[in-house]
Amino acid sequence: MGYLYALLASLLFGLNGSTTKVIVEAGLSPAQLTFVRVTVVALLAGGLLLATNRRAFRISRRQLAVMAVLGVAGVALIQWFYAVAISLLPVGIALMLEYTGVLIVALVARFVFQERVKPRIWLAIGCVLIGMAVVAQIWASTLSGLGVLAGILAAVCLAVYFLVGERQVAATSPLAVSFWSMLFASAFWLMFSAWWQIEPQTLVQDVALNGNLEAVSLPLWLLMLWNGVFGSFAPYLLSYMALGRLNATAAGIVSASEVLFAFAFAFLWLGESLDGLQMLGVVLVLAGIVVAQTARPNRVVDLDLASQDQALLNGPLR
Numbered sequence: 001m002g003y004l005y006a007l008l009a010s011l012l013f014g015l016n017g018s019t020t021k022v023i024v025e026a027g028l029s030p031a032q033l034t035f036v037r038v039t040v041v042a043l044l045a046g047g048l049l050l051a052t053n054r055r056a057f058r059i060s061r062r063q064l065a066v067m068a069v070l071g072v073a074g075v076a077l078i079q080w081f082y083a084v085a086i087s088l089l090p091v092g093i094a095l096m097l098e099y100t101g102v103l104i105v106a107l108v109a110r111f112v113f114q115e116r117v118k119p120r121i122w123l124a125i126g127c128v129l130i131g132m133a134v135v136a137q138i139w140a141s142t143l144s145g146l147g148v149l150a151g152i153l154a155a156v157c158l159a160v161y162f163l164v165g166e167r168q169v170a171a172t173s174p175l176a177v178s179f180w181s182m183l184f185a186s187a188f189w190l191m192f193s194a195w196w197q198i199e200p201q202t203l204v205q206d207v208a209l210n211g212n213l214e215a216v217s218l219p220l221w222l223l224m225l226w227n228g229v230f231g232s233f234a235p236y237l238l239s240y241m242a243l244g245r246l247n248a249t250a251a252g253i254v255s256a257s258e259v260l261f262a263f264a265f266a267f268l269w270l271g272e273s274l275d276g277l278q279m280l281g282v283v284l285v286l287a288g289i290v291v292a293q294t295a296r297p298n299r300v301v302d303l304d305l306a307s308q309d310q311a312l313l314n315g316p317l318r
Contacts, residue, residue, distance in 0.1 A: 006254040009235040016231030017091040020083055023223050026207040030083030032198055032229070035189035038075060041236070042182035047181055056176035063171060070168060070177075071184025074161035079185070081154035088147030090272040092263035093135060096285050098150025099259055100128055101158030102292045109164060117295050124292035129283030134277060159288025166212030178236060180218045211270035259286060 023033055045064035049056045060065070078098075103125055110117035168177045189195070203224070250315040263282065266272040274282065 003254060005238045007257065009238040010255055010258040011232055011261050012230060012235040012238070014095075014257045015070045015265050016227060016235075017086055017095055017262045018265045019223060019227050019231055021086045021091055021270065022192035022207065022210055023227060024083055025210065026205075026223075026225075027202055028198065028220075029194070030080050030087060031189060031193035032195050033074065033224070034079040035186065035193040035195050036219055036224055037079065037228050037232050038081055038182045038185040038189065040088040040225075041233045042186050044233045045179035045182060046227070049175060053173060053176070056173060056179070059172065059176075059180070063168070064180075066164065066168060067177070067180040070161070071181040072188050074164055075156055075181050076185035077190040078154050078157035078161060080189075081150045081157060085147050085154060086152040088144040089151065090273070090274075091266040091270065092259065092282070093143070094147065094151050094154075094274065095259050095262045096098045096132065096135065096282065097148065098154040098158055099285075099289055100132070100152075101162070102289055103128060104155060104159035105162045106292050106295050108159060116265060120291050121295040124288040124295060127284045127288030127291065129288075131286075131288060134281030134284065135274070135298045137278065176200065209269070211272075213269055259289075 020033065024030055028036075082094065083100055084182065089097075090093075103121075105123070106117055109115040114237045154198065165177065165181075168181075203219070204223040205220055207220045207223060208214055209216045209218065259282070263272075263274070
């Protein structure tokens with residue numbers, strides 16, 4: 001059941017990449033969409049905590065400060081960088097760039113936190129770098145430089161999410177971490193997203209789904225509702241249900257399947273495709289991600305197994 005829950009979460013996250021691209025192309029800025037998404041998750045998580053665990057609303061000042069860092073760097077900025085990346089790049093490539101953050105996690109764990117990281121991390125780095133070079137076809141690249149930069153910055157934020165998030169889940173419940181981090185992310189974009197510039201008539205306009213679904217149109221507010229509930233909160237809830245059923249290594253490997261789902265949905269929905277050589281590059285990147293996640297020990301000092309599962313399984317909000 002743990003594998004099933006984790007796969008369903010990755011499936012929804014993968015589908016959400018194409019949904020996000022359609023919404024951004026319909027006129028919402030990446031910052032405005034990010035504000036809506038994190039606010040929806042904060043409200044839903046807060047409502048569940050209010051009904052099930054009100055003690056989670058009482059945390060120390062120190063933990064509040066850490067939650068603020070997690071919310072701004074690990075949630076708010078990663079969502080914005082990711083949205084910018086997929087507005088300029090194919091969905092699968094943007095997500096692949098972001099997932100290289102697992103390499104940063106392993107390197108920080110080795111050289112900053114002095115964790116025991118297996119030598120295979122260097123093999124992982126080689127696979128990812130070569131694979132990304134092949135996918136991007138750097139010898140004749142037409143990819144947006146700004147899009148690639150946004151994807152790399154999203155990877156840095158992903159590393160922050162993993163490194164800070166795995167320690168916070170050890171101190172309180174996963175749902176509480178989700179609520180507080182999303183609350184700070186919402187507060188951040190409340191100031192900087194220019195949400196007040198969203199025209200009400202824009203929300204009720206019908207939006208073509210583009211690509212192979214060009215003939216299908218849906219109201220923008222409905223796409224945004226899907227994006228917030230089924231593309232954000234639901235996959236997080238599924239990943240919570242997988243807690244305690246998978247160890248950290250298994251959870252991390254399963255979460256990498258999101259890249260495959262993103263490519264599949266982008267191909268079926270938006271018509272984004274790769275040639276054979278680029279697909280080989282994708283395989284190399286995925287292999288590197290899997291090897292990188294197995295390079296770290298299953299248990300980090302001072303963390304219980306459940307916290308490690310949570311941090312690696314959830315990943316960032318897509």
